[in-house]
Each structure stands twice: as C-alpha cells, then as structure tokens.
Amino acid sequence: MSKIRTVLFGLGTVNTGLLKILRDKRSYLKDHYNAEFVIVGVTDSSGLAFDADGFDYDQLIDLKARKGKVHSLPAYAKGVSSEFITEYIHQADLLIESSPADLQTGGPGLIVAKESLRKGWSVVFANKAPLVLAFDELKELSVMYGSSMRWSATVCGGLPVINVLQRDMKATTNYILQQMEEGGNQEEAIREAQRIGAAEADPSHDTKGYDTANKLLIIMKTFVDYRGTLAGITIEGIESVTPLQIAEAKARGNKIKLLASAAREDGQWKLAIKPTEVSAQSFLGTCNGWEMGIELETDLYELICMKNYEADPVGTSAAVLRDALDISLSK
Amino acid sequence: MSKIRTVLFGLGTVNTGLLKILRDKRSYLKDHYNAEFVIVGVTDSSGLAFDADGFDYDQLIDLKARKGKVHSLPAYAKGVSSEFITEYIHQADLLIESSPADLQTGGPGLIVAKESLRKGWSVVFANKAPLVLAFDELKELSVMYGSSMRWSATVCGGLPVINVLQRDMKATTNYILQQMEEGGNQEEAIREAQRIGAAEADPSHDTKGYDTANKLLIIMKTFVDYRGTLAGITIEGIESVTPLQIAEAKARGNKIKLLASAAREDGQWKLAIKPTEVSAQSFLGTCNGWEMGIELETDLYELICMKNYEADPVGTSAAVLRDALDISLSK
Numbered sequence: 001m002s003k004i005r006t007v008l009f010g011l012g013t014v015n016t017g018l019l020k021i022l023r024d025k026r027s028y029l030k031d032h033y034n035a036e037f038v039i040v041g042v043t044d045s046s047g048l049a050f051d052a053d054g055f056d057y058d059q060l061i062d063l064k065a066r067k068g069k070v071h072s073l074p075a076y077a078k079g080v081s082s083e084f085i086t087e088y089i090h091q092a093d094l095l096i097e098s099s100p101a102d103l104q105t106g107g108p109g110l111i112v113a114k115e116s117l118r119k120g121w122s123v124v125f126a127n128k129a130p131l132v133l134a135f136d137e138l139k140e141l142s143v144m145y146g147s148s149m150r151w152s153a154t155v156c157g158g159l160p161v162i163n164v165l166q167r168d169m170k171a172t173t174n175y176i177l178q179q180m181e182e183g184g185n186q187e188e189a190i191r192e193a194q195r196i197g198a199a200e201a202d203p204s205h206d207t208k209g210y211d212t213a214n215k216l217l218i219i220m221k222t223f224v225d226y227r228g229t230l231a232g233i234t235i236e237g238i239e240s241v242t243p244l245q246i247a248e249a250k251a252r253g254n255k256i257k258l259l260a261s262a263a264r265e266d267g268q269w270k271l272a273i274k275p276t277e278v279s280a281q282s283f284l285g286t287c288n289g290w291e292m293g294i295e296l297e298t299d300l301y302e303l304i305c306m307k308n309y310e311a312d313p314v315g316t317s318a319a320v321l322r323d324a325l326d327i328s329l330s331k
Numbered sequence: 332m333s334k335i336r337t338v339l340f341g342l343g344t345v346n347t348g349l350l351k352i353l354r355d356k357r358s359y360l361k362d363h364y365n366a367e368f369v370i371v372g373v374t375d376s377s378g379l380a381f382d383a384d385g386f387d388y389d390q391l392i393d394l395k396a397r398k399g400k401v402h403s404l405p406a407y408a409k410g411v412s413s414e415f416i417t418e419y420i421h422q423a424d425l426l427i428e429s430s431p432a433d434l435q436t437g438g439p440g441l442i443v444a445k446e447s448l449r450k451g452w453s454v455v456f457a458n459k460a461p462l463v464l465a466f467d468e469l470k471e472l473s474v475m476y477g478s479s480m481r482w483s484a485t486v487c488g489g490l491p492v493i494n495v496l497q498r499d500m501k502a503t504t505n506y507i508l509q510q511m512e513e514g515g516n517q518e519e520a521i522r523e524a525q526r527i528g529a530a531e532a533d534p535s536h537d538t539k540g541y542d543t544a545n546k547l548l549i550i551m552k553t554f555v556d557y558r559g560t561l562a563g564i565t566i567e568g569i570e571s572v573t574p575l576q577i578a579e580a581k582a583r584g585n586k587i588k589l590l591a592s593a594a595r596e597d598g599q600w601k602l603a604i605k606p607t608e609v610s611a612q613s614f615l616g617t618c619n620g621w622e623m624g625i626e627l628e629t630d631l632y633e634l635i636c637m638k639n640y641e642a643d644p645v646g647t648s649a650a651v652l653r654d655a656l657d658i659s660l661s662k
Binding site: 028029281283305306309310311 | 352356359360363364489490491494498501502504612614631633638639640641642643645646649653656657
C-alpha cells in the first residue's frame with residue numbers, strides 16, 4: 001500500500017470536495033491504485049494544523065459543513081499563519097494548492113508552492129494564481145529539485161484540456177486554439193454587464209475577460225514554451241457588447257461568445273480574449289449555459305473539440321485527484 | 332540522443348503517413364524529445380526487410396509512392412514471410428503494428444505483436460484486430476515481460492479517446508458512454524472513405540456496425556476491466572434504417588445516428604451498437620460528416636464531450652507517433 005502524505009493548502013470547496021471523493025472511493029483507490037491519501041496537514045485563513053498520523057476525512061468534512069475553522073482542530077498550531085506549514089511538516093509527498101486566488105502577489109499559495117517544490121514535494125494546483133504569476137519559475141524549481149507539478153484542475157475543471165494538450169498533441173508545431181468560457185447564460189451575462197454599465201466601478205472579473213486570459217496563459221505555458229505574461233494578451237471583455245450587436249449577430253444566425261484564442265502570425269504568438277461572432281451551429285456556438293469548450297486546429301490532428309458541462313465543482317476536485325494519482329503512480 | 336529502433340509492421344497509409352511526419356519533424360523531435368526513430372525493419376505483403384543501421388525515411392516513402400513493395404529493397408529477406416521479422420531482428424525497441432486488420436484470426440499482426448511483447452519490445456497498435464481478438468492476452472504478456480503497449484490510434488484516429496479515458500477519468504466508478512461514428516450521408520461517406528483509404532475495403536463492415544463494435548470493445552477493455560468479447564455486444568447496423576424513419580425523426584427535430592453505448596445495469600455492463608434517434612441540437616446530433624464524437628457522463632466529471640474532424644488519415648499516424656513517444660519518454 002502506497003501512503004501518500006498529503007497537505008491540503010486551503011480547505012474550501014475544492015479540497016472538501018476532494019475529501020468527500022477520498023472518503024467515498026477509499027476502497028476503490030486501494031484496490032485499483034494501491035494508494036491511500038493520508039492528510040498530514042491542513043490550512044485555512046485561521047492558520048494550520050498538522051498530524052503525522054493523518055486527519056480523519058470526515059472530521060475535516062464535518063468541520064467545514066459546520067462552517068468551522070482549522071483553529072478549532074486539536075492539532076492546530078496556535079498563532080502560526082498558514083504559509084509556514086512547510087516548516088511544521090517534515091515528511092510529506094504532496095501539497096494540494098487550493099487556496100483563494102491572489103492575482104496581485106500570488107499570496108501564501110505561491111510562497112508555499114515554491115517551498116514545497118524546494119523540499120521535493122509534488123504540488124497539484126487548483127488555484128491558478130501562482131501559475132499565472134510565476135509559471136516559469138515554478139517549472140524551473142520543479143526541474144531543479146526533481147519534484148513534480150500538475151495543474152489540470154486550473155483550466156475548465158474536470159475537462160482534461162491541459163493533459164490532452166500536453167500529452168496527446170505531441171509533435172504539433174502549428175496550431176490555432178479557441179477556447180470558450182461560460183458560467184451560466186452568456187447572453188444574459190452580457191445583458192447584465194451592459195445594464196450595470198461599463199463605467200461602473202468593479203465590473204466582475206469574468207465579464208472583463210481576465211479570468212479567461214488567466215486560463216489562456218496557463219494553456220499556452222503548458223502547450224508550447226510560451227514565455228510571455230498576461231501583459232502580452234489583448235483583453236476585451238463582454239461589457240463592450242451592445243444589445244444591438246447581439247441582435248444583429250442573431251439575425252445572421254450567429255452568437256456572440258467570449259473567446260480566448262491563440263494563433264501564430266509571422267512567427268509570433270498572438271493571444272487575445274474578445275467577444276467574437278460565431279455561427280450558432282458551430283461547435284463553440286453550441287456551447288451553452290454551464291458548458292466550457294475548446295477547439296483546436298493543428299497541423300497533425302486536424303480539428304479537435306472538447307467541452308464539458310460542469311455546474312457542480314466536483315469535477316475540479318476530481319481533476320485534483322487525477323493529478324495527485326498521476327504523480328503518485330509515476331513514481 | 333535516444334535512438335528508438337523501430338520496426339514498421341505493415342507499410343500502408345498509417346505507416347507511410349508516420350514516415351512523412353518523422354521526416355518533416357525530424358529536428359523538432361530531436362530538439363524537444365531528444366528522440367530519433369531509426370527504422371530497423373519493415374514489412375508488407377511481399378515479406379520483410381531489415382537493416383540495423385536504419386532505412387532512409389524517404390526511401391520507404393518513395394517506394395510506396397511508386398506502389399512498390401518491400402521485396403524491391405536491397406535489404407529484402409528473400410522467401411521469408413513478414414511474421415518472422417521478430418526472428419530476423421535481434422535488437423529493437425518498438426514495433427508499430429499497422430498491418431491490415433484480420434478480424435477472423437488476427438493474422439500475422441497478432442502473432443508478431445505477441446512475439447514482440449515476449450522479446451521486451453514495446454508495441455504501438457494502429458490495427459485494432461489483435462486487440463479485438465486478444466486484448467486480455469496481450470495485456471498479460473506485456474505485464475509478464477515488462478514490455479509496454481499503446482493503442483490510442485485504434486479508436487477515433489487522432490482524438491485521444493483511449494488516453495483520456497485511461498488517464499484523465501481516474502477513479503470514475505460509474506458512467507454512461509455514448510460514441511458516434513461517421514454521420515452525414517452514410518453512402519457518400521463510405522465511398523469517400525474508400526477513395527482515400529481510411530475505411531475498411533468492405534463497406535458492410537462499417538454499415539453493419541461491426542467496426543463501431545470493435546472500437547467500443549477496445550474502449551471498454553481500456554476504461555474498465557471489462558472481460559467480455561465482441562459476442563457480448565448487441566449489434567444493429569444502419570442498413571436497417573428506412574428513409575421513412577429518417578423523415579419521421581427529422582419531423583421531430585431529431586437525427587438518426589449509429590451509436591455505440593455502454594451503461595451499467597443491475598451490476599452488468601450492457602454494450603450495444605444501434606441506430607438511435609438523438610436531438611439534432613444535442614452534441615452527438617451535431618456531429619456530422621467526417622466527425623467522430625464521444626459523450627461520457629460520469630459520477631465525478633459530469634458530462635464530457637469530445638469530437639474530431641478527420642478526413643485525412645494523418646491524425647491516425649500522428650496518434651501512433653504520440654504513443655511511440657509516450658512509451659519512449661516513460662522509459
């Protein structure tokens with residue numbers, strides 16, 4: 001039996017979802033992968049707790065169900081903030097970085113991810129902020145210290161976009177990628193953004209296209225050795241779309257979708273997020289509601305399309321588990 | 332530089348397509364994967380040829396362009412039939428099994444695949460016959476002799492259905508799978524397929540649903556430990572569909588597609604191939620012409636859909652290359 005000593009960095013939806021899967025599939029994981037995840041540390045905004053013998057999955061699930069905090073656990077390290085967990089835990093195999101995204105500095109998640117890689121722990125990311133801000137540095141650390149990292153949960157939840165691009169599109173040297181994001185009804189979202197008004201303070205992260213840009217950056221860092229940053233992406237959100245444009249598009253049998261795209265022009269990658277008119281019959285045009293879609297045209301594989309319907313964040317937790325198993329099984 | 336000594340078993344569309352990719356991407360493969368494929372043996376219906384120093388890619392491509400046979404190569408082993416290649420080649424790393432499908436006995440492809448695994452060579456399959464007839468035995472040999480096998484090219488060409496199911500849907504314990512084979516105008520599709528060499532020579536194989544059943548069997552052998560055989564699949568082809576049924580479906584806003592499906596009922600897998608009415612707006616309903624699609628509903632990942640458009644068999648050759656690289660890089 002391979003015991004995977006695991007640190008949960010953050011105890012929100014993704015990691016509690018993961019704990020539920022680990023509980024429900026405990027015997028399946030033993031039988032099929034000879035693997036058991038032993039939770040040796042856990043953090044949230046109240047601090048950290050650690051236990052080399054492992055926390056009971058249900059204890060942590062119940063804690064969050066009661067809206068409790070890590071500070072109420074007996075194993076709580078009083079007065080120590082979460083980013084010091086790598087100093088309190090000497091023996092671990094894996095850190096799961098699912099803390100809240102801090103896209104300004106990377107926050108404690110970035111600090112802890114780096115420190116984990118330096119200690120030779122594997123890191124699975126569900127939080128995309130560290131990757132958006134420091135992908136190249138994290139990869140270098142993982143190479144330098146021989147530690148592994150995976151991040152398939154950061155883009156499109158359970159849809160294995162990252163893994164397919166990284167593993168299954170090998171030897172692709174020329175491609176056009178288009179990705180569509182959607183949370184709920186896009187047209188409704190556009191109207192809502194329009195109603196609120198573009199000049200309004202703090203329009204949502206989503207309607208401005210920044211979240212889509214974050215995902216595109218991670219995809220490009222994964223798929224090709226793209227060295228750019230967010231600053232290199234042209235970003236236009238849906239708040240500029242007018243009701244007239246929507247109506248005109250509809251009259252042409254089209255829909256307006258917020259697309260992320262990457263294409264090589266004159267030897268340079270051109271990355272953009274912008275509202276784009278697509279045929280209502282096309283693959284991206286038929287991605288609706290809670291669906292996320294990706295369309296990839298490559299020199300070797302012609303056209304490949306993937307989408308998922310994911311209203312429940314369980315897919316993201318399952319993606320974390322898939323990555324965690326991948327890392328553990330490849331050792 | 333890692334030199335991968337490779338035997339091409341069969342020199343038809345898939346392996347000549349592979350040779351063209353190897354030629355065109357030679358420096359990319361060196362730079363990115365530190366890999367060079369050295370073709371130490373090649374076979375076709377005329378027999379075998381072998382050369383420890385490696386054949387020139389262009390020599391083999393040109394041979395086929397001129398509709399030539401292996402027997403015209405200087406390195407031809409006179410009077411020896413192709414299945415003895417494992418006796419003539421002492422040092423190889425990889426066999427690529429792309430010989431014509433013999434679904435009655437498995438033919439020379441099955442003999443050579445087994446013998447290769449026994450010799451510790453890796454085997455990449457583009458021919459599905461050996462897998463359909465002897466999947467369990469081949470897997471056992473690969474475990475017994477510590478040799479690797481991959482077969483992502485056998486289902487949906489470049490679309491990484493096999494890899495996604497095997498690697499990215501980990502810990503899935505309950506699911507419903509639906510897969511769709513070429514839609515659009517079937518007769519036209521079949522004629523066109525024969526013209527470019529992407530379909531079996533006998534079109535009844537496709538229209539009767541047997542080819543779809545072969546793929547479903549391989550998918551199930553890959554995804555779950557399904558121990559059944561083709562005989563356990565209920566097969567109904569499209570030749571029973573009448574123009575009236577098509578018209579009636581259309582009036583209801585539906586289309587008739589040849590679907591392969593797998594679902595667990597009362598603890599038993601139920602596998603079937605049959606013409607099925609689906610909404611014209613649904614994912615499978617919008618797969619047309621040269622598209623192949625798969626829809627997977629799982630307990631952890633909700634709904635995941637993938638499709639590809641692949642008129643040119645280059646995607647299948649690229650899938651062989653992806654598998655060959657996977658095997659070589661994981662060593």
